[in-house]
Amino acid sequence: QSALTQPASVSGSPGQSITISCTGTTTDVGTYNLVSWYQHHPGRVPKLLISQVTKRPSGISDRFSASKSGNTASLTISRLQPEDEAHYYCCSYAGSTTLIFGGGTKLTVL
Amino acid sequence: EVQLVESGGALVQPGRSLRLSCAASGFIFDDYAMHWVRQAPGKGLEWVAGINWNGNSIGYADSVKGRFTISRDNVKNSLFLQMNSLRAEDTALYHCAKEFDPADYYGMDVWGPGTTVTVS
Numbered sequence: 491q492s493a494l495t496q497p498a499s500v501s502g503s504p505g506q507s508i509t510i511s512c513t514g515t516t517t518d519v520g521t522y523n524l525v526s527w528y529q530h531h532p533g534r535v536p537k538l539l540i541s542q543v544t545k546r547p548s549g550i551s552d553r554f555s556a557s558k559s560g561n562t563a564s565l566t567i568s569r570l571q572p573e574d575e576a577h578y579y580c581c582s583y584a585g586s587t588t589l590i591f592g593g594g595t596k597l598t599v600l
Numbered sequence: 601e602v603q604l605v606e607s608g609g610a611l612v613q614p615g616r617s618l619r620l621s622c623a624a625s626g627f628i629f630d631d632y633a634m635h636w637v638r639q640a641p642g643k644g645l646e647w648v649a650g651i652n653w654n655g656n657s658i659g660y661a662d663s664v665k666g667r668f669t670i671s672r673d674n675v676k677n678s679l680f681l682q683m684n685s686l687r688a689e690d691t692a693l694y695h696c697a698k699e700f701d702p703a704d705y706y707g708m709d710v711w712g713p714g715t716t717v718t719v720s
Contacts (some may be wrong), residue, residue, distance in 0.1 A: 493644070494612060526700075528645070530645070535695065535712070541700050541707035570675060581647065587652075587657050587659030589635070589659075589705065590647060
């Protein structure tokens, strides 16, 4: 069980769009459409942004979208806002009743 | 209000045991799978263990397999994590988290504030 691979950091200016990648293997991201994404502000609990690769739970802004191709999932944040500055984590089902997180990506809004 | 509240964290010596609890309220507890997720100081999120609604399907991260045991009491709306043979690398903030959907592994939509375990 190795963590899914995410870039350590990304940055963007307000109003721009950024994309965070999440690379796994054929035993997790590549096989299961069970990738979720979380936003985590320091001192707060993680917030579910995306479920089942592309689905936004009720109340999540449509500025957050996601996709998957092969072993790589991606989260795109459009029209960046200062409050988007946080850590972002992907998570995938990995078979045998297990989950695996990515290492996390720190988003800086310039 | 849907709520999860963890307890049981403490400072313990390596090799000792600890039992974490998570009290759930505001939702039908036995409809949902539950998880434990931890975050070591300065590190990212790490999934620790998960259990389905009736306890018949359980999974563990390799890092804790054989040492930790997850369980639940659907009468008391509670989730537990028995941690044995604790190591320094188990030091972390431990969150319990609720599955988003009764179908398992869709994501975790409710998280408790966490309880701190320090192994030293």
